[in-house]
Amino acid sequence: MKSYITTYASEIVTFFLVLNMVLFLALLIELAKNRSLKRRFLDLTSNQDFKSLEELIKLTNEKVEYFEEVLKALTKSHRILSENAKLCIKKVGIVRYDAFENVGSKLSFALALLDEFDTGVVINSIYSREGCSVYAKPIENGLSKYPLSAEEMQAIDIARKNYISKEIKE
Numbered sequence: 001m002k003s004y005i006t007t008y009a010s011e012i013v014t015f016f017l018v019l020n021m022v023l024f025l026a027l028l029i030e031l032a033k034n035r036s037l038k039r040r041f042l043d044l045t046s047n048q049d050f051k052s053l054e055e056l057i058k059l060t061n062e063k064v065e066y067f068e069e070v071l072k073a074l075t076k077s078h079r080i081l082s083e084n085a086k087l088c089i090k091k092v093g094i095v096r097y098d099a100f101e102n103v104g105s106k107l108s109f110a111l112a113l114l115d116e117f118d119t120g121v122v123i124n125s126i127y128s129r130e131g132c133s134v135y136a137k138p139i140e141n142g143l144s145k146y147p148l149s150a151e152e153m154q155a156i157d158i159a160r161k162n163y164i165s166k167e168i169k170e
Contacts, residue, residue, distance in 0.1 A: 041053065044056065086115065086116040086117065087115050087116070087117075088115060089115060089120060090114070090115055090116055090163055091112070091113075091114040091115070091116075091118070091120075091159035091160060091162065091163040092111070092112065092114075092159055092162065093111070093112040093155040093156060093157065093158030093160070093161075094109055094110070094111045094112075094158070095109060095110045095151045095154045095155045095158065096108070096109045097109070097110070099126045099127060099128065100128055102129070103127060103128060107127035107132075108124075108125055108126045108127045108151075109124075109125050109151075110122060110123070110124045110125075110149065110152045110154070110155040111123045111124075111125075111155060112139070112152070112155035112156045112158070112159040113159075114139060114142075114156070114159050114160070114163075117141060118139065118142035118156075118160065119139060119140050119141060120138075120139050121136050121137065121138055122136070122137050122148065122152045122155060122156060123135070123136050124136075124137070124151070124152055137152065139156065142156065142160075
């Protein structure tokens with residue numbers, strides 16, 4: 001064996017030198033990758049109070065859980081607001097008219113204010129030379145237990161049509 005080593009000593013040394021150079025290059029490549037990973041980690045953890053990736057993942061999971069709860073609360077609030085909005089005035093219709101022949105300029109009016117279910121009020125203002133009278137009649141599901149004038153019914157119809165046309169546009 002000794003003679004084998006002495007015979008091929010230069011080849012063995014050359015082999016180990018080449019092997020060392022290859023390993024040194026591999027080490028340099030791994031150091032560059034490590035530096036790149038470290039830079040990315042520092043970018044990820046900058047302006048934070050933790051030092052390990054485990055802490056970052058834990059904190060991120062806590063934030064995700066918190067925002068999931070916030071999203072659930074907002075979804076619930078949105079649902080409640082949407083239901084409440086159905087009861088708000090959404091349909092408005094107005095008709096101006098002359099209540100009496102000798103009074104012009106259409107100073108009398110009927111105003112319908114309805115929610116999504118056609119429930120609300122119709123207000124009728126009648127102008128005459130002696131004064132102005134205002135009447136309000138409740139409306140439930142598009143009907144009133146009080147008799148409605150032609151102008152009041154027309155105001156209700158206008159309110160319904162205006163609302164339908166707005167839904168179609170959206």
